Amino acid sequence: MTSRQTLSHWGTYDIVEGPKGVRLKSNALDPDPNPIGLHQLSPEVARTRVLRPAIRKSWLEQGPGARPDLRGREAFVEVSWDKAAELAGAELDRIRQAYGNKAIFGGSYGWASAGRFHHAQSQVHRFLNTIGGYVAHRDSYSLAAARVVLPHAVAPMAWLMNNHNTWDDLAAHCDLFLTLGGVPLKNAQISQAGVARHRVREGLRQMAGAGVECINVSPLRDNMETGAPVEWLPIRPGSDTAFLLALAHEIRAMGAHDRAFLDRYCTGWEKFEPYLTGAGDGQPKDADWAAPLCGIEAPTIRALARKMTGKRVMINIAWALQRAEHGEQPFWMVVTLAAMLGQIGLPGGGFGVGYGAENLMGSPHAELRGASLPQGINPVKEFIPVARIADMLLTPGAPFTYDGETYSYPDIRLVYWAGGNPYHHHQDLNRLERAWQKPDTIIVHEQAWTATARRADIVLPVSMAHEREDLGYATMEGVVMHTHKAAEPPGLAESDYAIFTRIARVMGVEEKFTENRSEAEWIESLYARMRKMWAREGVDLPDYAAFREAGVIDLQPHDPPEQRVMLSAFRADPEGAPLETPSGRIEIFSEAIHAMGLPDCFGHPTWMPPGEWxxxxxxxxxxxxxxxxxxxxxxxxxxxxxxxxxxxxxxxxxxxxxxxxxxxxxxxxxxxxxxxxxxxxxxxxxxxxxxxxxxxxxxxxxxxxxxxxxxxxxxxxxxxxxxxxxxxxxxxxxxxxxxxxxxxxxxxxxxxxxxxxxxxx
Incomplete structure (x- = not known):
């Protein structure tokens, strides 16, 4: 038998060829392998695949915009690739000429492939920029509220994710690990750049073995499993900000807040403190106030506040908490509470914004920037926040605010989706059904007959990650990998690149899109660029032929030997290593957000009851x-x-x-x-x-x-x-x-x- 590897969002798998054909098995690198990806080659998955280009019957017979009410309820007509590319190219041209490129929405969510060349989001954006641009989206369903508020308060979310205290540090130095929403192992099965070493289970066990006390504040008990007892405080969903405020109030009442840290490293405490104590609005945010809101008894809150003083404390928050009304507030309040304890930047202490949300948080590996497919420049400036797609389709021209600025929704006539499934990640799907009838045309690249594919007008069959070669650089996982093809795509399925090349040819921009490079040539060129970039960082990679032969390069020898502590450089020298916030410090009160004058997000963390809870x-x-x-x-x-x-x-x-x-x-x-x-x-x-x-x-x-x-x-x-x-x-x-x-x-x-x-x- 021979063995090669394929990298996916849920793990690294060996491709094993034997007498019974090809199968996948977990790679030896992984100490806690994930079974999800083992079933990519199963007959059950194969039966769902899109095998040939297909056009919705009414759209094919009557033209764009015909019977959008039948999307999801009508038969498709299978056609040749030449016909499909001709129809897609002609419709893109029609929309551009009649309405301009700002009438095209380019949808993609980035989870179609862990490989860097066959990254569907990069492919669709490059193609649409090649033909004049598109309306884009910003942020993600998982993190939009946190991504917008945290740069005002402390640092960009992407930086925080890559710089959490390592699990080794927590085991060695943390006394109390307090987590809101747990550290769910099921979420940590995945990472966007692919997973080589699942480490969260072992990280939690390390903490438990070292005697770290773990408290899970969550409506669900099973999202924190350490192999040892975990105290569970079953909180009422949506009340976490009230709970955190009560802890902060009790710590301040004890005089246990670190005024020296607040004065040197933070700004705005003097404006937040009157709200916390009730001097500003007449309502102290104490344990008695919070108990009926969060369903946790006041003595329990006070006891926890006392426990948090005099110990090294890590406060973690799950991403789920920001997927809610006023989702910015608990994240901002976690940073504020950690600042009050004064342990940010110290071993074992501070805050985490998603231990367990993906595998990468707590990684000991060094982050190295890799090369990616150039997407070009998008001349269309219109955009939407990612979760507002139904609003955009239903109310073109309506205003919306985003991070302090006011914009308006564009009038979309064509949706082009590659990589992602809005009928999975969007809310109120019956409302989305109504919105989905608005565009003249919906074009999708799909691997399977998902609900999104069934509701498209042009469905183009795309290969899965294990059906193509690619370059994977999961540096926070400690590997660079040449991912091999495990199987041929079924039917007429092709890569996103091959599909876009076909349509670019029809539209007369093939050379501009491809730069006369094949897929293999692109992958080799990306590796060559990455090799030069990393050489400047002191990381020497072999030439491409040797890399392709080796398949996997272990980056652990290049990792720093010390345990990572988030924001330690800022703590050591706040003037020499300031934050990217306007003040360069942690902003408990944000003048920028306050100046926006928003009715539902004020200048400091605030309890606001959700409208539905x-x-x-x-x-x-x-x-x-x-x-x-x-x-x-x-x-x-x-x-x-x-x-x-x-x-x-x-x-x-x-x-x-x-x-x-x-x-x-x-x-x-x-x-x-x-x-x-x-x-x-x-x-x-x-x-x-x-x-x-x-x-x-x-x-x-x-x-x-x-x-x-x-x-x-x-x-x-x-x-x-x-x-x-x-x-x-x-x-x-x-x-x-x-x-x-x-x-x-x-x-x-x-x-x-x-x-x-x-x-x-």
Whole structure:
């Protein structure tokens, strides 16, 4: 047998060729291998694939804009590649000439490939820039609120992610690890640049073995597992800012806040302190005030505040908390509370913004910038915050604010999507269905017949990551890898690059797009550029032929020997190594945000109750937690045997507190309908003592499967229930976790059919 490697978002796998054909197995580099990607070659996944270019029947017969109401409910006509490229190129030209490039929205979410050349987002942006530009999106569903507020408060999110204290540092120096939203191992199965060494499980066990006390403040108990006892404080969803304010109030009341640190390294404490004490508004933000909001008793809050004094404390916050109304506030407040303790920049102390959200946080490896496919310059200046796509399509010309500036939504006539599935990650899918009928034309590159592909007009079959060669540089994972092809693409599927080359040829810009380079030549050129860049950093890479032969280069010998401590340089010399904030210091009060005059984001961290949350729910309402799934990445590989094994009767499990389940007469596996004014879906009940009362957990990732007759979603997709409104006017991030639902036992329903391809002519 021979073995080669392929790199993916969920792991590194060996390609093993044997008597029974090709299979994947976990790579020996990985101490905690992830089973998700082992099933990429399964027949179940193969049956979902798009095999040939396909055009929606009405669009093909009647032209652009024909019967958009039939998107998702109409047959497709398979055509040749020449015909598909001709139709796509002609429609792009028509839109450009009639409306300009600002009528084209280029959608991509970046999770289609961990390889750097076949990165779908880079490919679609390069192509659209080649033909004159496009309307882009900013930020991500996972992090929009945090990405916008944290540069005002402390540092850009991308920098923070790559510079967290290492797990070794925490084990050696931390006394108390306090986390809001846990450190979910299921989320840490993945990283955007690919995973070589899953380290989070071992990092948590290291801390537990060293005697670090761990406290999980979360509606879910199982998102913090260390191999040792973890104290669980089941907080009411959406109330974390109130809880953090109460801790801050009690620490200040004890005189345990570090005034020297606040004076030297921070700005704005004197403006925040009156709000905290109540001198400004008459309401002290103490434990008695917070207890009825967050569902944690006042003595427990006070005891925790006392415990945090005199110890080295790391305060972590999960990304999920910013996917909510006012999602900026808990992140800003975590930084503020850590500043009050005065341990930012010290070993074992400070704050973390997502330990466990991806595998890379806590990595000991050095970050090295690699070479990527040049995308060119986009002359179109219009953009949208990523989660506002339905607003854009439904209300062209309407104003919106973003980070202190006012813009207006463009009038989109063509959506071009490559890499990503908006019918997975967007909220209020019934509203998106209405918005999706607005454009004249929707073109998608898709591997499988997802809900997005079914609702497109032109569907172009694209290969999966393991069906092509690529360059992977997961430097925070400590590897550079030549990823090999494990299998040929099925049917007529091609790479994004090959598809764009076809359309560029039709439009007369092939040479501009390709620069007369094949895929192999591009990959080699990217490696050559990276080799030169890294040589300046003292990292010597072999020539391309030797690299390709080796397959994997381990970067660990180039890593710094010391344990990384985030913001240690700033602490050591705040004048010589200032932050990128306007003041160069940690901004507890931001003059820039205050000057924006926003009604829902003030100049300092503030408690504002969400408009939809359990604190103001009716007795029969539950707060919905739509967290990341355990058996897939987002919705990828939902049809795989590994994902299917986690479903109950073919539907996603809905976890609720066991006492709530008994009150509703629900047993394990019972069919339930979950509903609110936005939509309805079916799921299978799971009584669970590890879920806080009046909370329902329905993870994302189930392929959207509405009944054609009733619209009832049959598979367990929570985004038919979540609200499509911004976190605030500062970030315009998504507010998925601010959602109330009701649950009733269902007696019968049509079987889910999410993986059945549409009718093909």
């Amino acid at each position: 359990a604190g103001e729910a009716a007795p029969d309402q539950f707060h919905l937690i739509s967290d990341q799934p355990a058996r897939k990445l987002h919705s990828q590989l939902d049809a795989s045997p590994h994902s299917l094994a986690g479903k109950i009767h073919g539907r996603e499990p809905a976890h609720l507190n066991d006492r709530d389940a008994a009150r509703l007469g629900l047993a394990y596996g019972d069919l339930v309908e979950i509903h609110n004014a936005r939509g309805r879906c079916l799921a299978s009940a799971v009584p669970d003592a590890g879920v806080a009362p009046n909370v329902l957990r329905l993870s994302t990732g189930a392929w959207f499967d509405p009944c054609p007759e009733t619209g009832l979603e049959r598979h367990g997709n929570p985004n038919v229930l979540t609200q499509d409104r911004p976190a605030s006017q500062l970030s315009q991030g998504c507010a998925a976790h601010s959602c109330l639902v009701r649950i009733v036992k269902a007696t019968q329903a049509s079987a889910p059919a999410p993986f059945t391809p549409p009718e093909l002519a």
